[in-house]
Every structure is written in structure tokens, then in C-alpha cells.
Amino acid sequence: ASFGDHRPSSEPVIGVGDMVSVSIWEAGSGGLFSGPLVADRFSAGSKSALIPEQPVGRDGAISVPYAGRIKVAGRRTQDVQALIENELAGKAIQPQVLVSVTRPISQAVTVTGEGAAGARLPLSGHGDRILDVIAAAGGNRAPVNETFVRLSRGPVTATVPLTTVVSNPKENIYLRPNDVLTLVRDPQTFIAVGALGNSTELPFQADGITLAQALAKARGLSDFAADPAGTFIFRFEPASVVRRLSPSSRLLGTPLVPVVYRIDMRDPNSLFVSQAFRMRNRDLIYVSNAPFTEVQKVLTAFSGVTGPVSSAALAYSYAK
Template sequence: MTLSFQFMYGQTLLKAFSSTCAVLMLSGCVLAPGSFIDPEDNAPELENQLKFYTISPETIAENQLTRPQQPALVENKQFEQQRLSYDYRVGRGDVLNITVWDHPELTIPAGSMRSPQDAGNWVHNDGSIFYPYIGKLKVEGLKVTEIRDLLAERLAKYIEKPQIDVTVAGFRSQRIYVTGEVQKPGVIPVTNVPTSLIEAINASGGLTEAANWEQVTLLRNGEEQKFSLRKLYQQGDTEQNILLQRNDVVHIARSDDNKVFVLGEVRQPKSYAMGRSGMSLAEALAEAGGLFEQTADASGVFVIRQAAKDSGRLADVYQLNAKNATALIMAEQFQLQQRDIIYVTAAPVARWNRVISQLLPSITGLYSIGRFQSDLK
């Protein structure tokens, strides 16, 4: 199954899910009246598949549902140590500039018509260079200081106390690849100056408007690492910035999946992009134009969230009673996550269990797609 087919398949199921939700929500509007969620009214499959919470200050605090506060900036000592100890190692294709002081015959002049790269010593495909008096010299994998000492040792047989300087005139052997939602995706050469994750993104022109700050993937030696630029830029989490190595692939995902679904008795039911700063429940409801006062049951504002993989559940369901004046404060504090489903019911809350029983197969399909695509990445 190709990735393009998987994407088209996922999009088709998402459209089917949205259509199913619309039909089921219309049917949910004519359910019998009631006032509260009745535990005895739960469908049997809901007890194992879902867990219900009431959105309250205690629930928000216990489950850390608010927007993370910016922590005090802490120096990333490991990062700084790696930066200080960084040293470039020469590879095949690099061009070395070798100067032997007081011996111009051993130094290739650059001249006005040739750049230092054109006039230097090219590292051949076997990892060696050719140098007068010495002949073939293996330099691949060595630091410039090690090459300098090696040249001085070999030339000492012909020149008394040779003074040698070695620099890299052309960095051509090692690359970092930046793909996805940056202004200039492409290749960044590895040089004698260490390159961090942020520096690589900036060198690629920065992020596009469609970039997902939460989905930065680093592929190194066949293993993936995930990073969040939001935590780095907005919360000062320096652990999200690392030094890159040769052949690293940095991919910035699109924000297509970084959205929430607002459905039910709101003025504009549809999906909404969360944006770089995230989105609270209050912001999502405001984006949707607010509740329909004539038909919405204000005590039945629900957030359906995919449960953790190891929880054994399908989803967690959070209920907000918007009839309470303090609900607006809690809605502003409640931070949404990617792919959350916000549903405002027209049916009294006691009948919500039956509505969600009908929605359960569609929710199962939606979250199964998400986990399937996540496993493929």
C-alpha cells in the first residue's frame, strides 16, 4: 500500500465519518428529554471504551489540561558541551587548502582567476590526497589538526621544522537534508561550524504558514526522533534543540492534521486549524460562532479525545456545563489537542450516552486511521 493510497483512503474515511456524524447528530436532536447523565443508561460497550470526566478546576489541574506555563529558562548543558567539543572531520569530495610557510613551491596559489576551492587539494574517492614529497596521503575521517600534524611529520624528512596550516576550502562531503514546510527545502552542507536544529530551519528560510510546530521529525541512522518547536520557541524548552549530524533528515510536517472538529448545535460546525499557539475550548466554540441558543443544550458541551494507546480505552470524554457562569473561565483554561472532537448536543444530557453509542463505530474508525498512519511514519 503506497503512502498516497493511504492518504486518499484516510481522507475518504474522514469524509464518511463527518457525514455519519451529521446524520447521527440530527437523529440525536429528537431523543427523549432528561437532565443529567445517568450511569444506569450507559450502553454496555461504553464502560470499557470510554471514560467520562466533568470539566472542573480540579479536573483541569489533575489532568494538566491547561496551556503549559513558560518554565524558567535552563541551560542545556549537554547541548553546549557538544557544541564546544564539535570538530569537523574531512570526507570524500572536500577540498583542502594547505599552506607551507616559506615554501611557496608547496603552496598552490589561488590567484585572481581561481577560488580557494579550485586551487585546493581535492579529497579523492578513496579518501586520500596527493601532496609533493609525500605522495598519497589518507585524510578521510581526520580533523584538520590531525592532517596538519601528519603532513608536518612526513615533510620533516625534507624540510627542517616545517610550519603548515590546513583549512577546508570546500565542504562537499557531508550534508543535512531539510524537507517539508520550510521556505527553501533542500540541502545544507555540514561545515566546521556546528549546525543546530533551529539553525538548519533558519538556513532553509524558516517555516511556512502551513507548518506544524508540533511535528518536527529527525531521521538519524534509521531511527526517528520527534521535536516540538512550540515548546522551544514559546516555552523555552532548550531540550528541543540539538546538534545535527551528517545525513540527518529534518522534516517539518504540514498542519493538515493539527485541527479540531466542532460539531453539533453550533453556528458553523466544521474542522478548525489550531494554529501555532494552540487552541482552547472557548476559542474553538467562538470560532464556530457560538452555540445555537434555541436548540443547544448548554450543559452538554463534550470534548472527545483519543485515549493513550496503553490505556485500553478508545477515548476520553470531557463534559462542560456551559450554563454555569464559571464555565467560560474553565473553557478558556481547557487546552485542546490535535484531532479533538467538540460536540454540542441538542438532546438533554441524559440521552447523550445513546448518541455517543451510535457515534462509537465512527469514532473507532477515525482514531484507528490516526493510529495506523502514526505507526506508518
């Protein structure tokens, strides 16, 4: 999986709920915002007024004296400044306006899951990447090699191993307002059984391993007991994948279909296939210690397994 969009975030705009303050300057005294009470020996100079901080209403507007309700939602601060100056022209003395977003509530992301302090965090003006926000939330409590980063943006959700985000700058993308970032601890394991040096459940890192690496973790095929033609991988595949492997399968009505891949280690090409075949969480590797014809008899006992058993070539095509 990949987050894909690594473009810088767009320039922030004001949103509903943001806290906004407005300062107005006039070129001289005696204007709307520079009455005689504030006049002094420098009265010919500019005078200013600070409008108290206020939230952007549900209508996307704020109130400015003598200018009324000003639509600010979806606009940059400099655009709002120009709009207020235009509304005050002819009323105030050469008005100059400064608009500041004191609390950018709408420019925030939500961090949940294994983050040390799950919260809604504001984005800075220069833009924040995934690792910036994770650090601001207190970091990740789970082991990095067991953690996945799940990013939800609108209707789209993508999941990438945290180790990939750390090692690949293109995956450490800029976050956008209202993104939801979830840190998920999901230890990855596979089960190795049969004529292997170590028949057990073995862990692997979140960024994955190949079949060749998995066999190495299981101490390889047993020299005297293993049948090199009988290496099998049992897993559940989406129906869309099985439809290409076996269009006539009677199990295509279910979302996940049990599938068996066979690798013949006597074929040199299979060694290359094993280096490209990616293992998945909860896969089962079985190495036969009997001739392949005997294994076929065993497989007939599995009523829920799609058939025929997929070849190494198909495994290479669809398991990448």
C-alpha cells in the first residue's frame, strides 16, 4: 500500500470555528476607530483599534463594526483584509486591516490509536507531515516494526507500515485539515508446519517478507524429510483474485476464498518466484514429507479449498 499524494499542503484558509482577531488602523485621528478620547500630541498620526477575538460562525462570517457580517470561511487572511478595507472605504480614514487567526480550530487533524496522547492537533502554517504530527501527539508507544499508519481522508483510507513511512520520505506525506491518523499495532505472523527445520508460528516485520525469507526463518526445508516439489502456501484471497485464478470456482460467492499455492523448489525459476512472493499475516506454509501425489489425496479432504492447486507461475502473478 502507498499513501501516494506527497504534494505540499495548500495555503491555509479560514474555517468555521476558527478564532479570529481584527486590527484596524486609520491614517489620522477623528475617524471611526480613532476618536478624540485617544488623541494626543501625535494626533496627526495613524490610530488603531483592536476588535476582540471572535469565532467564525456557522454562516462562515465574522462581525466587523461599520462593515457588518464579513464572509471569511474558505478565504485566506490577506483576502479577508482586502475585503474589510473595501467595506470600510469611505467610512474610515484610509483604513488598513490586519486579520489574524489566533486559534485555527478548523486546520487540525485527529490522532488516535497507539499514539501516546491521542488528540485533535492544529496544523502549523508551514505544513506538517505524518511524522511531525505523530511526534506532536507524543510518539508511538508500540514497537515500530509492529505498527501500521492508517490515514483517512474523506471517503478514502490507506494503511502503510510505520517503518515504511520512516524509511521512505515519499510516504511521509503532508497532512490536511480533518485528516484522521490512526496508529494500529498489528503483529504480523505466519505459521510454518511440515518438513521444515522449525515448525511453529513466526513473527515478521510490518513491512513484510518474501516466501524465501519466511522459509529461511523456519530454518529451511528438512534435508531428508522434505519433498522439494511440495511447498504450499495456504491463505485467504479476495474473490476478485480468485476469479482470475479459477473463474469456475464455486466459492466465488464469498468475499474471501481459501486458496492454496504450490511452489516446486526443484524448478530453478521457483527460487526467483519465492523471492517475489510476498507473505501476508496469518499465512500458513506447509512442506510435504511425502510425494506430491500423496499430498493431492490429502488436499481432497479440504472441501473448502479452491481447486486446482495454483502453480508457481500463478503465485508469482497474483500474490505480488
